[in-house]
Amino acid sequence: MKKEYQESVKKVIDRFPERKKEFLSGSSEKIERLYTPDDTQAIDFETEIGYPGLFPYTRGVQPTMYRGRFWTMRQYAGFGNAEESNRRYKYLLEQGQTGLSIAFDLCTQIGLDSDDPMSVGEVGKVGVAIDSLADMETLFDGIPLDKVSTSMTINAPAAILLAMYIAVAEKQGVSRKQLKGTIQNDILKEYMARGTYIFPPEPSMRLITNTFQYCSENIPGWNTISVSGYHIREAGSSAVQEIAFTIADGIAYIESAIKAGLDVNSFAPRISFFFNAHNDLFEEIAKFRAARKLWAYIMKERFGVKSPKSMKLRFHTQTGGSTLTAQQPDNNIVRVAIQTLAAVLGGTQSLHTNSRDEALSLPTEDSVRIALRTQQIVANESGVANTIDPLAGSYFVESLTKKMESEAKQYIKKIDEMGGMVHAIEMGYPQKQIQESSYNYQKQIEKGERIIVGVNKFTIEKEVPKDLLKIDEDVERGQLTKLAELKKNRNSNKVKESLEKIRETARSNKNMMPVFLEAVKNYITLGEICGVLREEFGEYTEG
Numbered sequence: 001m002k003k004e005y006q007e008s009v010k011k012v013i014d015r016f017p018e019r020k021k022e023f024l025s026g027s028s029e030k031i032e033r034l035y036t037p038d039d040t041q042a043i044d045f046e047t048e049i050g051y052p053g054l055f056p057y058t059r060g061v062q063p064t065m066y067r068g069r070f071w072t073m074r075q076y077a078g079f080g081n082a083e084e085s086n087r088r089y090k091y092l093l094e095q096g097q098t099g100l101s102i103a104f105d106l107c108t109q110i111g112l113d114s115d116d117p118m119s120v121g122e123v124g125k126v127g128v129a130i131d132s133l134a135d136m137e138t139l140f141d142g143i144p145l146d147k148v149s150t151s152m153t154i155n156a157p158a159a160i161l162l163a164m165y166i167a168v169a170e171k172q173g174v175s176r177k178q179l180k181g182t183i184q185n186d187i188l189k190e191y192m193a194r195g196t197y198i199f200p201p202e203p204s205m206r207l208i209t210n211t212f213q214y215c216s217e218n219i220p221g222w223n224t225i226s227v228s229g230y231h232i233r234e235a236g237s238s239a240v241q242e243i244a245f246t247i248a249d250g251i252a253y254i255e256s257a258i259k260a261g262l263d264v265n266s267f268a269p270r271i272s273f274f275f276n277a278h279n280d281l282f283e284e285i286a287k288f289r290a291a292r293k294l295w296a297y298i299m300k301e302r303f304g305v306k307s308p309k310s311m312k313l314r315f316h317t318q319t320g321g322s323t324l325t326a327q328q329p330d331n332n333i334v335r336v337a338i339q340t341l342a343a344v345l346g347g348t349q350s351l352h353t354n355s356r357d358e359a360l361s362l363p364t365e366d367s368v369r370i371a372l373r374t375q376q377i378v379a380n381e382s383g384v385a386n387t388i389d390p391l392a393g394s395y396f397v398e399s400l401t402k403k404m405e406s407e408a409k410q411y412i413k414k415i416d417e418m419g420g421m422v423h424a425i426e427m428g429y430p431q432k433q434i435q436e437s438s439y440n441y442q443k444q445i446e447k448g449e450r451i452i453v454g455v456n457k458f459t460i461e462k463e464v465p466k467d468l469l470k471i472d473e474d475v476e477r478g479q480l481t482k483l484a485e486l487k488k489n490r491n492s493n494k495v496k497e498s499l500e501k502i503r504e505t506a507r508s509n510k511n512m513m514p515v516f517l518e519a520v521k522n523y524i525t526l527g528e529i530c531g532v533l534r535e536e537f538g539e540y541t542e543g
Contacts, residue, residue: 009033026280027238028440029403035395043398048293052347052388056296058289058401059389060347061312066385070098071343072350073375074151076318078103078128079362080475082138085128089143091365095372099149099181101352102139103127104161109196111157111530114479123476126362127153131483132525136164137171146174150181151226151316151350156198158185159207160529163516166219182223182272182316185211188249189228191425191540193235193434198530201422203537207512208253209260212267214513223272225253226316232430233276234322236438239283240404242276243291244411245421245430247298251412252421254303264303268310277339277346278320284339285391286400288315288346294405294412316350317343326359327462328454333370340378345391351375361468486523494522499532506536 023031032039043049050056053063062068075092077100078085089100104127107119113131114123123129130136145168154161162183169179187204190197197204208225215224229237229246237245250271258264275291277284295313299305319339324332333356343351353371355363363371379385391397411433418424425431444450451457498519505515519529 005034025239025283025400026278027240027283027437028444029238029240029283035399037395039395039399040402043402048402049392049398055300055308055311056293057312058293059392061292061314061349065347065388066344066379067388070379070385071348072099072149072316073097073372073379074099074101074316074350074352075368075372076101076103076153076352077363077368078105079126079469080124080128080471081479082128082130082135084475086139086141086143088365088368089139092368092372093143093148095369096376097372099151099350100143101151102153104152104154105129106196108161108526109154109156111160111198111526111534113483113525113527114476115483116527121476123479125471129475129479130161130164130526131479132486132523133164133167133520134482134486134523136161136168140165140168140172144174145169145172146178148180151184152182153184155184155187155190155194155196156204157526157530158183159211159513160516160520160526162211162222163513163520166517167521176219177221179219180221182226183211184228184274185225186228186249186274188252188421188425189231189246191542192232192245192430193237194231197540199533199537200540201425203506203533204540205253205256205422206260209257209262210511210513212253212257212270213260213262213511215270216262216266220270222270223314224267224270226272226274227253228274230274230276230318232434233278233320235434236322236441237434238437239278239280239287240407241411241430241433241437243287243294243404244408245415245434246273246275247291247294247408248412248415248421248424248430250295251298251302255420258303264305265307265310268299268303268305269307269312272349273313273315275315275317275348276320277317277343278323279335279338281338281342281345282391282397282400283404284342285346286397286404288317288343288348289389289397289401290405290408291315292347293401294408314349316352317346317348318352319343319354321354321358324354324356324359325452325455328460329356329360331454332356332359333374336371337374337378340374341382341384344378344384345389347389357468361470364467364469366467483525487525490523495524495528498522498524499528502529502532503536506533 049058052060077088105124106122108130112119114129212224215222227246227250229242232245233242292313296311299311319336323335336353353374355367355371357367415424501515
């Protein structure tokens with residue numbers, strides 16, 4: 001570094017010491033005082049940075065990015081029953097949202113009907129309750145499925161919820177080729193970080209590869225999986241761990257599908273990703289750029305894919321739920337705006353912005369509108385979408401991108417040495433790494449080494465939360481009444497036949513999707529289908 005500058009810095013520091021002895025990123029990585037060409041001279045522009053829309057896609061997956069059209073603006077929404085959620089979706093679409101993102105309640109996420117004894121008290125609490133095709137029909141009533149792209153946050157029973165979505169589309173007269181959207185369908189991160197699993201890994205991976213095959217042959221515009229780093233980050237991982245473990249999960253899904261006999265080129269273009277955006281602006285931007293580059297090289301060199309579509313890492317971003325605070329909730333609007341910038345400057349394809357009151361309850365209509373307006377202001381007023389990857393060439397950002405890529409590669413190498421991600425999870429490796437990062441982060445907050453405004457600094461007298469959204473207890477009673485009525489009026493012979501077909505198919509090597517589709521059309525419930533699968537596949541228990 002230039003001698004004259006070093007001497008100048010020394011003089012200043014002698015008189016005015018810097019605020020801290022060491023500056024750290026959100027992931028506790030050391031940040032230097034200054035970055036110069038020395039930090040980027042080993043980075044080759046053509047092979048490591050390049051041009052948007054071209055390998056290795058560090059600068060984005062499309063040649064013109066947001067100059068063509070903005071990212072898809074989604075708001076994760078769902079609560080109570082299908083009627084209430086349907087009203088919220090229509091409200092958000094009226095406000096300019098461009099895609100739907102469905103939140104299911106915990107019972108639905110683990111394949112239980114609302115009348116299951118284990119569902120008591122949880123029906124409709126953190127998402128919408130979907131027991132059968134009848135609920136799904138209500139959920140999308142008046143919403144033309146050929147006009148919207150729908151993302152469904154569902155994992156263990158994803159194939160069954162997708163079957164319900166296809167059946168609703170058929171009733172609307174929408175062909176499978178017109179459907180666009182995503183099922184999360186990422187079970188490995190459930191074992192690692194989130195916990196809404198049902199079956200053991202092997203049959204779970206089978207259900208996922210079944211959807212890969214079915215969608216590649218029938219629903220060409222559907223993203224068959226959203227490999228999710230979001231929940232890994234929410235569980236406390238660092239930014240590097242988020243991309244490393246997510247990409248290692250992606251490798252595991254591809255290897256599983258290849259092992260099942262699928263051609264990687266048939267399903268790889270429909271694999272998408274889902275990342276978190278936290279507050280450390282530059283680290284988050286570098287994370288997205290590093291992830292794209294990592295995936296491109298893995299697909300090309302490890303799996304030998306030829307099509308550029310198979311090398312492009314397309315991703316949805318959600319702003320960080322765990323960064324929101326119950327104290328001074330309006331501060332969360334600012335946090336979400338910073339995280340929105342990180343996602344957009346990082347080149348996301350779609351975005352969900354959290355609402356200011358989500359540390360306290362499900363968002364109110366006012367709060368979710370402000371969150372959506374945050375995206376719209378960044379898109380239309382900030383100017384950041386007018387040029388592509390504007391921070392490219394920054395000594396700091398390029399250096400950080402390279403560093404995060406290198407560190408993520410080390411994690412992936414370690415997981416490979418363990419025999420892949422499924423084995424690594426069984427050994428508890430990623431879980432332990434995440435726990436350690438989470439513990440260290442919390443310790444920094446408690447010691448005051450990391451400032452959280454309104455929590456450990458700049459606090460005020462406790463505010464009384466107002467206008468929070470509460471789920472009416474009548475929702476559960478109403479859902480039970482509807483479900484009882486449905487079961488009473490179904491064709492019992494068709495119910496029996498459909499469940500028997502599911503059992504027979506589960507015992508074979510056949511694709512499960514066709515029998516799921518037939519069953520949901522006969523109004524077999526999610527809990528009944530998962531009940532048969534539980535008997536055939538067993539249930540996973542954490543070791």
